[in-house]
Amino acid sequence: MSRTRTPVVANWFTGEGEGFRLLGTRCSACAAVFFPREDVHCRNPGCGGGDLAEAPLSRRGLVWSYTDGRYRPPEPYVSDPELPWRPYTLIAVELEAERMVVLGQAAPGVHVDDLEVGMEVEVVPGVLHEDGETTWTTWHWRPVGASA
Amino acid sequence: MDDLALAARGGERVTGEVAVLGAGMHPWGKWGRGFVEYGVVAARAALADAGVDWRSVGSVVGADTVRGGYPGYVAGATFARALGWQGARVSSVYAACASGAQAISTARTQILAGMADVVLVVGADAAPKGFFRPAGGDRPDDPDWLRFRVLGATNPAYFGLYARRRMAVHGDTLEDFAQVKVKNAASGALNEYARYRKPVTADEVAASAVVADPLRLLDICATSDGAAALVLSSMEFARRHGAPDPVRVRAVSTVTPTYPNTVLDLPDIATDSAAAVAPAGRTFRASIARAAYEEAGIGPEDVSLAEVYDLSTALELQWYEDLGLCGEGEGAKLLHDGATAPGGRVPVNSSGGLASFGEAVPAQAIAQVCELTWQLRGAAGARQVSGARVGVTANQGLFGHGSSVIAVR
Numbered sequence: 229m230s231r232t233r234t235p236v237v238a239n240w241f242t243g244e245g246e247g248f249r250l251l252g253t254r255c256s257a258c259a260a261v262f263f264p265r266e267d268v269h270c271r272n273p274g275c276g277g278g279d280l281a282e283a284p285l286s287r288r289g290l291v292w293s294y295t296d297g298r299y300r301p302p303e304p305y306v307s308d309p310e311l312p313w314r315p316y317t318l319i320a321v322e323l324e325a326e327r328m329v330v331l332g333q334a335a336p337g338v339h340v341d342d343l344e345v346g347m348e349v350e351v352v353p354g355v356l357h358e359d360g361e362t363t364w365t366t367w368h369w370r371p372v373g374a375s376a
Numbered sequence: 377m378d379d380l381a382l383a384a385r386g387g388e389r390v391t392g393e394v395a396v397l398g399a400g401m402h403p404w405g406k407w408g409r410g411f412v413e414y415g416v417v418a419a420r421a422a423l424a425d426a427g428v429d430w431r432s433v434g435s436v437v438g439a440d441t442v443r444g445g446y447p448g449y450v451a452g453a454t455f456a457r458a459l460g461w462q463g464a465r466v467s468s469v470y471a472a473c474a475s476g477a478q479a480i481s482t483a484r485t486q487i488l489a490g491m492a493d494v495v496l497v498v499g500a501d502a503a504p505k506g507f508f509r510p511a512g513g514d515r516p517d518d519p520d521w522l523r524f525r526v527l528g529a530t531n532p533a534y535f536g537l538y539a540r541r542r543m544a545v546h547g548d549t550l551e552d553f554a555q556v557k558v559k560n561a562a563s564g565a566l567n568e569y570a571r572y573r574k575p576v577t578a579d580e581v582a583a584s585a586v587v588a589d590p591l592r593l594l595d596i597c598a599t600s601d602g603a604a605a606l607v608l609s610s611m612e613f614a615r616r617h618g619a620p621d622p623v624r625v626r627a628v629s630t631v632t633p634t635y636p637n638t639v640l641d642l643p644d645i646a647t648d649s650a651a652a653v654a655p656a657g658r659t660f661r662a663s664i665a666r667a668a669y670e671e672a673g674i675g676p677e678d679v680s681l682a683e684v685y686d687l688s689t690a691l692e693l694q695w696y697e698d699l700g701l702c703g704e705g706e707g708a709k710l711l712h713d714g715a716t717a718p719g720g721r722v723p724v725n726s727s728g729g730l731a732s733f734g735e736a737v738p739a740q741a742i743a744q745v746c747e748l749t750w751q752l753r754g755a756a757g758a759r760q761v762s763g764a765r766v767g768v769t770a771n772q773g774l775f776g777h778g779s780s781v782i783a784v785r
């Protein structure tokens with residue numbers, strides 16, 4: 229049975245392969261960028277408020293910091309308690325154009341020993357987990373030049 | 377600095393002081409009982425310390441817990457009922473880790489506004505085992521739910537990110553972090569209210585399991601049961617009550633961040649963007665302390681001791697810098713110089729800190745002020761900081777909360 233691919237959160241990312249992007253929003257009045265997206269109100273306190281239009285974020289950024297999770301996180305993180313816990317890596321990435329830091333899991337196989345602060349990484353499509361009918365998709369950060 | 381100098385520098389603000397008449401705590405631990413029981417023990421201890429009859433308290437302010445069901449959301453009334461209804465005005469506040477400080481702020485505001493002469497402040501928690509987790513249900517509009525659902529980002533994950541960043545930017549080492557734990561454990565061993573009362577060596581920190589790289593189990597604070605309470609009053613009431621020279625709360629900072637907030641804070645998945653608006657000159661954490669210093673009319677050079685929120689060992693070093701005890705990136709050097717150790721220029725976490733207590737969220741910021749009170753009275757026993765005249769606390773929690781309290785004598 230083939231599973232349906234469903235984003236873990238709707239409208240946070242789009243595209244495949246090289247065309248994969250995180251989706252934020254940009255205020256038409258003050259040009260402030262938001263991720264996670266703000267769709268109703270601009271949060272710049274000096275802005276009278278403008279329309280918020282969808283804006284893809286930069287594909288690449290520099291590692292601001294990184295860590296990993298050696299212990300199973302609590303729900304609503306989904307993991308199979310029957311299987312041994314496999315640590316995953318988290319990377320906080322500084323996007324130059326947006327001047328913001330965005331957190332994400334690292335692509336599978338990327339460990340803290342593979343990373344350095346300041347290293348260039350790119351956003352790639354990833355799978356968070358699968359259940360009976362659904363493949364829950366997400367974004368991952370991966371060092372530029374690393375193989376998929 | 378002496379009283380005259382304090383009065384000269386903050387003269388116009390002396391009328392803004394409230395007296396700390398009493399401080400009390402229930403020991404931190406994992407006791408397996410309810411938060412109300414802990415809170416009442418702390419409240420009774422603070423009332424006894426103050427020599428104040430509960431029935432003459434005009435207002436009770438509870439710091440809420442989100443882990444105790446409805447009674448936790450109305451903590452002020454819960455404690456008032458448990459102590460015996462006596463008609464006092466009641467408030468309950470929640471501000472994540474800063475809940476206790478906001479309870480103190482509420483009490484102080486009521487006293488300074490003339491709405492109450494004597495106010496009881498209580499915070500208590502009964503903590504779960506393991507990681508803190510978000511409230512249940514499917515709530516994709518809640519950042520706290522999202523960071524667990526999408527990233528599995530626990531609180532220690534954020535502490536790990538901050539620690540790694542310090543290592544890269546300032547050259548901090550795992551050994552620096554371990555020394556914070558060694559220092560705080562030594563102080564906690566002397567504190568009857570602390571949960572962990574054993575000295576810890578750097579080797580023991582290094583040998584403990586990695587939780588969130590680069591931090592180990594002994595770098596990260598536990599979650600605990602515990603309770604703390606204060607009896608605050610007007611200076612006029614204190615004089616009439618026979619306490620002409622009490623410890624005084626001189627400032628309570630509860631400021632929010634300034635947009636764009638450029639440090640990744642719990643529980644956020646991203647910072648604000650600084651593309652449209654230039655960020656302020658100082659970070660949120662630094663602005664919390666700055667507001668307290670300004671309100672008190674003093675500076676970091678006047679501080680005798682500090683109680684800071686060492687959710688992790690690395691964060692304690694960050695607080696040294698954000699409190700202005702040293703320059704940016706100089707936290708580890710300040711530690712190694714012994715300035716923040718007992719007997720140093722400005723001992724930090726003489727109580728043992730969160731390293732020795734574990735976090736009991738709504739009680740913790742109140743417990744920080746209890747320690748300042750005992751130190752400023754000269755009643756801290758084996759932990760006493762000699763000549764303590766000015767104490768500062770610092771604290772930060774989820775969703776843009778933070779606090780800093782300055783107490784003087």
Ligand SMILES: [Zn+2]
Pocket residue numbers: 255256257258259260270271272275276277278
């Ligand atoms: Zn705007």
